[in-house]
Amino acid sequence: MAAPVAAGEDRVTTDAGRAPPAIELIGIDKSFGPVHANKNVNLRVERGVIHGIVGENGAGKSTLMSILYGFYEADAGEIRINGEPVRIRSSKEAISHGIGMVHQHFMLVYPLSVLDNVMLGAEGGPLLANGANAIRRRLAELGKEYGLEVDPDAIVGELSVGLQQRVEILKALVRGAEILVLDEPTAVLTPAEADQLFEMLRVLKSENKTIIFITHKLREIMSLTDRVSVMRRGEMVATFDTARTSPPELADAMVGRKVILKIDKSEAHPGRVALEVRNLVVRDDRDVVRVNGVSFVLREGEILGVAGVAGNGQSELLEALAGIRPLSAGEILVDGEPLPPAEHNPHAERLIGIGHVPEDRHRVGLVMPFEACESAMLGFHYETVYGRGLLYDRKAIIDDAEHKMEAFDVRPRAPLLKTANFSGGNQQKLVLAREIERNPKIMLVGQPTRGVDIGAIEFIHKRIVAQRDAGKALLLVSVELDEIFALSDRIIVLCGGRITGERRAEDTNAQDLGLLMAGVDERAA
Amino acid sequence: MSSPLKPLPAWADVALIPLINVAAAFVISGFVVLAIGENPLEAVQILITGALGDLEGIGFTLYYATSFIFTGLAVAICFHAGLFNIGVEGQAYIAGLGAALAALYLGFLPGYSLVVVAIAAAALFGAAFAAIPGYLQAKRDSHIVITTIMFNYIASALMGYLLVDVLRVPGQMNAETPGFSKYAAVPQFHELLAPLGIQWPVTPFNLSFLLALAAALAVWLLIWRTRLGYEVRTVGANATAAIYGGISPSRITIITTLLSGALAGGLAVNVILGQEHRLILEFTGGFGFVGIAVALMGRAHPVGIILAAILFGVLYQGGDELAFDKPKISRDMIVVIQGLVVLFAGALEHMFRRPVSVLLARRTTQPPI
Amino acid sequence: MELFDTFIQIFGSGIRLGVPLILACLAGLWSERSGVVDIGLEGKMLTGAFAGAAFATFTGSAWIGLLAGVTATVVASLIHGYASIDQRANQIVSGTAINMVADGLTALIGNAIWSQGGRTPQLSDTALFNAITLPFAESFGAVPIVGSIYRHLISGHDIVTYAAFALVPLTYWALYSTRFGLRLRAVGENPAAVDTAGISVRGLRYSAVIICGVLVGLSGVYLSLAQAAFFQPHMSAGKGFIALAALVFAKWRPWPALATCLLFGFLDALATRLQGVELPAIGAIPVQAIQSLPYILTVVLLAGFIGKAIPPRASGIPYVKER
Numbered sequence A: 001m002a003a004p005v006a007a008g009e010d011r012v013t014t015d016a017g018r019a020p021p022a023i024e025l026i027g028i029d030k031s032f033g034p035v036h037a038n039k040n041v042n043l044r045v046e047r048g049v050i051h052g053i054v055g056e057n058g059a060g061k062s063t064l065m066s067i068l069y070g071f072y073e074a075d076a077g078e079i080r081i082n083g084e085p086v087r088i089r090s091s092k093e094a095i096s097h098g099i100g101m102v103h104q105h106f107m108l109v110y111p112l113s114v115l116d117n118v119m120l121g122a123e124g125g126p127l128l129a130n131g132a133n134a135i136r137r138r139l140a141e142l143g144k145e146y147g148l149e150v151d152p153d154a155i156v157g158e159l160s161v162g163l164q165q166r167v168e169i170l171k172a173l174v175r176g177a178e179i180l181v182l183d184e185p186t187a188v189l190t191p192a193e194a195d196q197l198f199e200m201l202r203v204l205k206s207e208n209k210t211i212i213f214i215t216h217k218l219r220e221i222m223s224l225t226d227r228v229s230v231m232r233r234g235e236m237v238a239t240f241d242t243a244r245t246s247p248p249e250l251a252d253a254m255v256g257r258k259v260i261l262k263i264d265k266s267e268a269h270p271g272r273v274a275l276e277v278r279n280l281v282v283r284d285d286r287d288v289v290r291v292n293g294v295s296f297v298l299r300e301g302e303i304l305g306v307a308g309v310a311g312n313g314q315s316e317l318l319e320a321l322a323g324i325r326p327l328s329a330g331e332i333l334v335d336g337e338p339l340p341p342a343e344h345n346p347h348a349e350r351l352i353g354i355g356h357v358p359e360d361r362h363r364v365g366l367v368m369p370f371e372a373c374e375s376a377m378l379g380f381h382y383e384t385v386y387g388r389g390l391l392y393d394r395k396a397i398i399d400d401a402e403h404k405m406e407a408f409d410v411r412p413r414a415p416l417l418k419t420a421n422f423s424g425g426n427q428q429k430l431v432l433a434r435e436i437e438r439n440p441k442i443m444l445v446g447q448p449t450r451g452v453d454i455g456a457i458e459f460i461h462k463r464i465v466a467q468r469d470a471g472k473a474l475l476l477v478s479v480e481l482d483e484i485f486a487l488s489d490r491i492i493v494l495c496g497g498r499i500t501g502e503r504r505a506e507d508t509n510a511q512d513l514g515l516l517m518a519g520v521d522e523r524a525a
Numbered sequence B: 001m002s003s004p005l006k007p008l009p010a011w012a013d014v015a016l017i018p019l020i021n022v023a024a025a026f027v028i029s030g031f032v033v034l035a036i037g038e039n040p041l042e043a044v045q046i047l048i049t050g051a052l053g054d055l056e057g058i059g060f061t062l063y064y065a066t067s068f069i070f071t072g073l074a075v076a077i078c079f080h081a082g083l084f085n086i087g088v089e090g091q092a093y094i095a096g097l098g099a100a101l102a103a104l105y106l107g108f109l110p111g112y113s114l115v116v117v118a119i120a121a122a123a124l125f126g127a128a129f130a131a132i133p134g135y136l137q138a139k140r141d142s143h144i145v146i147t148t149i150m151f152n153y154i155a156s157a158l159m160g161y162l163l164v165d166v167l168r169v170p171g172q173m174n175a176e177t178p179g180f181s182k183y184a185a186v187p188q189f190h191e192l193l194a195p196l197g198i199q200w201p202v203t204p205f206n207l208s209f210l211l212a213l214a215a216a217l218a219v220w221l222l223i224w225r226t227r228l229g230y231e232v233r234t235v236g237a238n239a240t241a242a243i244y245g246g247i248s249p250s251r252i253t254i255i256t257t258l259l260s261g262a263l264a265g266g267l268a269v270n271v272i273l274g275q276e277h278r279l280i281l282e283f284t285g286g287f288g289f290v291g292i293a294v295a296l297m298g299r300a301h302p303v304g305i306i307l308a309a310i311l312f313g314v315l316y317q318g319g320d321e322l323a324f325d326k327p328k329i330s331r332d333m334i335v336v337i338q339g340l341v342v343l344f345a346g347a348l349e350h351m352f353r354r355p356v357s358v359l360l361a362r363r364t365t366q367p368p369i
Numbered sequence C: 001m002e003l004f005d006t007f008i009q010i011f012g013s014g015i016r017l018g019v020p021l022i023l024a025c026l027a028g029l030w031s032e033r034s035g036v037v038d039i040g041l042e043g044k045m046l047t048g049a050f051a052g053a054a055f056a057t058f059t060g061s062a063w064i065g066l067l068a069g070v071t072a073t074v075v076a077s078l079i080h081g082y083a084s085i086d087q088r089a090n091q092i093v094s095g096t097a098i099n100m101v102a103d104g105l106t107a108l109i110g111n112a113i114w115s116q117g118g119r120t121p122q123l124s125d126t127a128l129f130n131a132i133t134l135p136f137a138e139s140f141g142a143v144p145i146v147g148s149i150y151r152h153l154i155s156g157h158d159i160v161t162y163a164a165f166a167l168v169p170l171t172y173w174a175l176y177s178t179r180f181g182l183r184l185r186a187v188g189e190n191p192a193a194v195d196t197a198g199i200s201v202r203g204l205r206y207s208a209v210i211i212c213g214v215l216v217g218l219s220g221v222y223l224s225l226a227q228a229a230f231f232q233p234h235m236s237a238g239k240g241f242i243a244l245a246a247l248v249f250a251k252w253r254p255w256p257a258l259a260t261c262l263l264f265g266f267l268d269a270l271a272t273r274l275q276g277v278e279l280p281a282i283g284a285i286p287v288q289a290i291q292s293l294p295y296i297l298t299v300v301l302l303a304g305f306i307g308k309a310i311p312p313r314a315s316g317i318p319y320v321k322e323r
């Protein structure tokens, strides 16, 4: 096998020689249609440890854990629990093997009470009344023991996200989980809540329970875990003893050799203010304030990076700027003029030269069943280049797409091929081509290289920098710090919907930004 | 275990699978005929002879097909926007009211401009009646399936009241309006062909057929060649992407339901202005629902819809003959077939996908002989 | 007193007209609470009515008729279930198909067997569900008001009617006090939560679909073996859709479903009663206006002008784990 031999592998096998590992995954393989989400993955988790798993978005972490939890069935591979080979074909079987899982997207029934949610699947008999009392008592006990108090009669949908996660953990504990999987639990927590969670996990560990902890954040890995495994593009690439590794080593393993991160970039020459945002307040679909009083300026000829942990308001900010999401308060100024409410919509903003590369090309930026040439005109489909009269000029549409595909090296160069049939990188190039070719003076760019292969990343980055050099104003939202560093001239950091700090790219480093992302501004303090 | 299947080749996707689906519906229909003690092959023969055996049969077949093209297009255009309009029946019914009111009360209009206005009135009334569920879906998020079902019954109650209590000829038993003037009639083909010396038997087959073909062409152009159609398809395929692209899904929802209601009006034009020449109770006769089967079978494409509509025309006309020859096989048989087509071409459209792809895969992996 | 008697009469026929609605509405409630939208209630009602009448005709037994009617509707439900659950079909399309096939097939077979345009022969008393007189109906009935209500409204219905009324608390209890009910309510809101709790989504939904079949079968049987004494094509006459409306109106809850169905039944009775009657100050109200009231009310409710009807979140959406 080609996977790099993990540092410290031999040491662990020797000192764990006494008991079989709690979990062994051997040769797990899983595809979703064309997506190969897990490629021959091996993983070994010792009993009574906190084992971290890190990897970029889409690396296959959730898929692997869902296979362990019986939610998906692997195409191949073997699972061993405490040394015994087992077949886990459903979550029921996983639960019976003592596995509990807190999913990245909560598996809760929002209109039901906490009690009902915890009871679901563990009712203790055909009638609810008896079981309910037992569960109530158990919840009270667990609440005391681990500091996991929740009102059992509260409606889950009305709880804060932190409390909802608590319900998820309680679900697992009530079922007597000996092995607890947490999939990116801290993505939705405040730092204080996260610390509380860590305390609880340490208590569980002291009771010899096994914990698999998935995260994006290396700081958490370093402070919490005993061992850590790294996944990249569906493969398990390395496993380390946490004490014997370092964030840079982990980061390296996560991203592989990302040569592109050193693209040549001349100095920026920022010009006039192109876009200004004052005291912006934006709510999400559930009416929760996600952007809370954000102000900044964006100049011509610069790339302003917006850094932050996923879910701290970046997405809502981007959507609000693009006219997709309404503003609850504050204003947007374009070239010094307030954007009138009537023009706060995607169509009007495109007309005044604001381009938008959305964060999610699948759900937002493209129409998957459409021919590529049709996806390549989304948002500009009203333009007369596509036909002057009542009807479209098909040839013009195809020529236009061909031209864009040529300019951005989209492969295959097939304007009539269905959008869905292009690879992620080529789809993304198609989006960029569409937005850049119309020469907007302001560009809003979200996660430009998420799920994109390395070659395409470099290409895309170069194009973004070229736009800057042509005097355009670019706002870059990315959860990948490396990308923020590689492209930005100036960086603002969002945490909890507020700007926690602003830095010039050359004056900062990953550690500094990491603190800002956690809501701590050392310099300001 | 579900191993990933290779996607089917395009020809299998657009032709083979739909054909298998429709064939399944007909095979089961055959068993139904067998079960009630008749010979399905004989039944098919009678049906086809009745529908296509002579010019009279063909005239009736195309008359029915005309209605089905309109209702099929009405359902299909909504499909493209991701909407399910079950209310074509009611919209067509109300469209008939529009046509009748124009025909009865605008008699002062010169010559055949009356029929043109009556056709426009039919479209307008159909659209207006569809507008309410469309508006409620777009602006109040009320599920259009439920509201259009409700509106079918509201239409039926309203028309019942109007025909019985308001529009009926005083002293007449039948709940119907007085007859229209000849200038409010869409000319029938046998009348048009007679002066040219062509003898076409007297059938209700009328010029609405050409209108239906024109409507099919217009819908095709609209959906695939205009900005509006692009927006409709975008909303239907991915409403989030539509919003990103500056398209308002609620605006498209309303426009699409309006167009759908107007197309439903074509049924009223064909039946009321083309054949009955007066407004009668329940003239829609469930043809609005046939539109669902036609749209599904025609895969929401105008060409497919024309073919499916003609097939259903054959079924309805041939079914009349069949019911006459074989009283056991009543006209209800056609409704059964229609339901089975909806079942197999709609609800179970993917059922044969797996077996077919397995078969195709096996064939292609066989060693060459 | 005459006014009181009139009211008793209208309420009495309101109950009789409400019973098939109650049964069908509960049927829809079970199905939709599990996430399977069922617009095929109308067709299944016809199926039950036809199979019930046909077998009651053959055997002379109402009970065998009932069994046959329920079996037929369960089969129809399973077809819809297979399409919705296993084939991940568009549930509206599937329901439409069921309605069409049922509408055609019942008339076709009825006509093929009895050659009366699809109508079955008039059934004899033994093949019907007859009125049951409750104890003391005669003696207690003499008491004014209360006695009269007991005798004319509460006593004197058939067994299916009493079953329908009993099924409301039963449904309520099953839904809110049993393990199955909890799981069912959960699967209609978030099937993934149920799946990860180690429960089979498919099993739950199929169970719900079968219960739906049984209940709607009863409502069909009621039409042909209690309300009428024969089957006639299209005899459900939109009741399945009114039941669907009542379900929306009741916001998918059992007790409100009962109330709504009785209200709709009452409106129906009132419409018949008021036919051609000149009311003081108002004049004659068109029957159609009252008849279409359930539909209009439902649309108004759906539009959110009087409260908001939010269906179970996962209803109508096939459960797909892997894209």
Ligand SMILES: Nc1ncnc2c1ncn2[C@@H]1O[C@H](COP(=O)(O)OP(=O)(O)O)[C@@H](O)[C@H]1O
Residues within 6 Å of the ligand: A032, A035, A036, A037, A055, A056, A057, A058, A059, A060, A061, A062, A063, A064, C321, C322, C323
């Ligand atoms: N249910 C699913 N159906 C289809 N594709 C999926 C599904 N779940 C995940 N994927 C794909 O599998 C890959 C791995 O995803 P995931 O395991 O969620 O990664 P991670 O948790 O590491 O971010 C991604 O490309 C994702 O799009």
Ligand SMILES: [Mg+2]
Residues within 6 Å of the ligand: A058, A061, A062, A063, A104, A183, A184
């Ligand atoms: Mg994940």
